[in-house]
Amino acid sequence: MRRSTHTETKTRPAPCLEESAFLEMSRTTDLLSRRVSLLLRTEELSSTQYNVLRILRGVQEGLPCGEIGSRMITRDPDITRLLDRLEKRSLISRCRETKDRRMVMARITPEGLQLLSRMDEPVREAHHAQLGHLGREHLKALIGLLQTARAEVV
Amino acid sequence: MRRSTHTETKTRPAPCLEESAFLEMSRTTDLLSRRVSLLLRTEELSSTQYNVLRILRGVQEGLPCGEIGSRMITRDPDITRLLDRLEKRSLISRCRETKDRRMVMARITPEGLQLLSRMDEPVREAHHAQLGHLGREHLKALIGLLQTARAEVV
DNA sequence: TGACAATATTCGTTATAACGGATATATTTA
């Protein structure tokens, strides 16, 4: 036991449950992400880029740049450059919308889809290896709690 | 209902529970972090820097640089520069250990402690506002699951 | 003592996130 309980309570307040939950979440996400990042590096992809590609895979019609930005709280000019980099590698394509010609739709290309599908199996394996020990019930409980947590965040 | 079920199953495999759990975790951490990042910005602190300061607050004796690095999987040279920036602002101090003179101990300074304590209340409020609706029982369950998840990660 | 290992540093590089500001284009509305 430490002798300096007195000063410690002054400098380091006892964490409340909400804070602990956040810390646990950060640590766990961090730890689990490491393995995925290693996988991504083999394809020279940042996790932001991977993220965008997966979002676009979910939407065959494509998404306007602004929509992508709002899903990640990134400023418009930076989304443009992010998409620039992906387009240069032919992983996405852009074309101006015919209806509202202000908008530019970003779509994932066949190359992009291929890249993603190359990653699918290893990524899934990584997650299975890292979280499989929890078992179905615990996993479901965890997912449910996280969804609940996010549902009411302002 | 979409017509292209056929192609979709090919391009986007149904997510397994482990993968969903990871995604939920990432999204939630991401969402919750935004508010904290805004707070940190008022002190011109990156979340990595905040992280290091909090680690050091927990260890009055200080930590060797390498130890800090291993807690965050960052290469040694980059830790050095990270600490450089913090030292320049007098938030930490460094001094060579007398026993093993290869090691340099990093300690948080009174200024660093002050800064942290300025953040404590707002950070806690942010977490409370964002996660308080879960209630004690759910929070405890969440914390427990996350710890279990991390316990066996290789 | 001499060879090796451990620790931290310095230096240089590249890519990117994040920000501010301005501009081009197209749409909507007064």
Added chain:
DNA sequence: TAAATATATCCGTTATAACGAATATTGTCA
């Protein structure tokens, strides 16, 4: 039509993460 708005872009800036390579200092061990 003219003004205001929305969308995306271009430009430049700074700070930093991430990587490789080399060096200095100290400790350990044959």
